[in-house]
Amino acid sequence: MRVTTSTMLQSTMRDLAQGLSRLQDTQTRLSSGKELIRPSYDPSGTSTAMGLRQDLRRADQHARSLDDAQGWLDTADQALTASLGVLTRAKDVAIRAASSGGIGDVNGRSAYAAELRSLRAELLSLANSSFGQRSVFNGTAAGAAYDPSGVYQGNAASVVRDVAPSVQIPVNMTGPQVFGTAGGAVGDVFEVLDRLATAVLNGDANAITTEQANLQTRYDGVANATVEIGTRAARVEETRTRSTEMRGVLTERLSQVEDVDIVEALITAKAQEGSYQASLQAVAKILPMSLLDFLR
């Protein structure tokens, strides 16, 4: 092919421009620290990175839900543990009141009854425990779970938290689930304590024995609920550990997809710089050559 000054100039200019634009690409990667400057640079990488970023944002969301779930469960756990203490004391009082010395002493009976009533009030306030202004044993109803007379105000709804992708943990137990259903043969724990106090006051030994058995039933119910809440708290904790690990993995993978391998990019930049300089030198040597230099 015939080569002339202008065709040579054109192709040289194009080669130089290409070299420079490659160098600029590498420089942009280096200065931004990002491999994915635009989606089209790496469509599949972009798709992966978008998915990973989405997962990370969801993980943040789940972390917030986990905190919330833990708050609920901790509140419930504390209330239930304290409730068990209260009920144990109530059982003690009932045993002492039922003893031969207890039954005979009128003043002692009224003191035992008063103590039982105060324990009932204490239990009632525990049953109204709230987390962030929300009663934890109230289902989805507003306000306190039990009114001062011990009647359940809430509903039977469960409260669920999304704590990980497709993992839901129920964070609440309703009043009846923990303290028993009002009415019926046994009634809830407040009714039992009420009747027990009355039986103690009246010195009715048979009634005291019946209510002692009922109290034990309710005690077991609360104990079961405590175990249940504890199990859920353990699941929340376990999920949190796994989520934290997962977050680490996600962040690392995102970095692998998105971030520039600095060493590789630097070496590439150096190589491109070298080849650009070499072509500049070649151009500087070859282009000025002309027959004119050799004609007299």
Next chain:
Amino acid sequence: VPSLSSLNTPHTGLNAQRRALDVIAHNVANARTEGYHRQRVEIGSLGTTATTGVFSGASRTYGADVVSVTRAYDEVLASRAIREDATRQSAASMRTAMTTVESIFPEPTDLGLSAVLDTFWGSWTDLANDPGSLAARSQVLENARWLATSLNRTDSQLQAVATDAATRIGGLAVEVNDLAAQIADLNRTITSSSPPNNDLLDRRDVLAGRLANLTGATVRPTTGGKVDVLLGGRALVMDTSVQTVTGSTGVLQWTSDSAAVNPASGEAHGLASVIADVVPRYRAMLDGVASQLVTSVNALHTAGYDQAGTTGRNFFDPANLTAGTIRLSADVLGQPANVAAGAPVLPGPVAPGPLDGEQARQIAALAESASGADAQYQSLVTTLSLETRAARSRFDIQEQVADTAMRDAASVGSVSIDEEMVALTTAQRAYEANARVMTAIDEMLGFLIERTGVVGR
């Protein structure tokens, strides 16, 4: 025996070599002129013409003359270069448009729609965690409004790409008409001289190349160095008459009958497919995201209950299903208490407790749906990134092809200084040699004049 007429032969030689020198000077002067093709002088001998000599009846005369001045031009290579360059231009305008569309979707970052969607869903989860909080409800509304605004803005940015292309077509039509008129003018001028003036031909070819760049118009040579220019199968320039086009409506049309011009390549082709294909397609995909968002959120929201136990409220305005128009419904706009976070209690359905956040949780779970707005948006970005990459690599390849074609064409016509210097030296030497011949004849004649008739003197 030399005669006075012998002086004529080196004289024709001197003339011919001087013409050759003129053309070499012309080449060197135009070494960097766009579209210039180097010219060559063809010198022929004058050996056959018989004239009557002074002393010897009929005799042959000798000498040389310039037969023609031709330009180094390869029809095939030149038209291939023009065609490939027009295709390159089409690919370039497509690449530019795709890159612009791509920049409207800043992914993967925390600035794109993907992040806005996640924030929106996240605020539903927060509401589910704390249904009693008015702040959480306000947050849901605020994030929804931001999402709607982002979709509106993205849509109008896409539309702007098409509008810009339409405006460019208007300007392009003016350029096309101007070039066509110039070509028709040159056709007229070219026919007035025979043989056609090489420099005018070069200028005309440059104009035709520009026209091809804009519209992919093709050139058909006719008699006497003239050309006709065809655009989408119809004549734009026929001899010296011109048809005009208009682009004021954003579509390239013939002025005479408003028929659409269908440019096969060139910038106009790229622009037309941006307006008719690329932008509508991505807008439709974005509309899909918006309508999916409206219908899926509304389906759950109308079934849900607010704290006062009211149900049946739309969250987004169900009448506005496109990305350009999506907005909050009047039921909830500015009324955070009306956001339905509670799920219906079945059977019934009856209103749940005021602190139920189940429906909000369900709405937040839409983010995970395989056919949901997020998934649709992600597929939009993937399609876009693949298409942009294809557009860019098509341009890169076409640029190589066009560069090669143009270099091939230029290799025939471009001026090589070295070559011209060799030709210059040759012509110079030939000129000197002719002058030397003239001197020799002069000396011989002088010898005759001074020495004849002096015998025995």
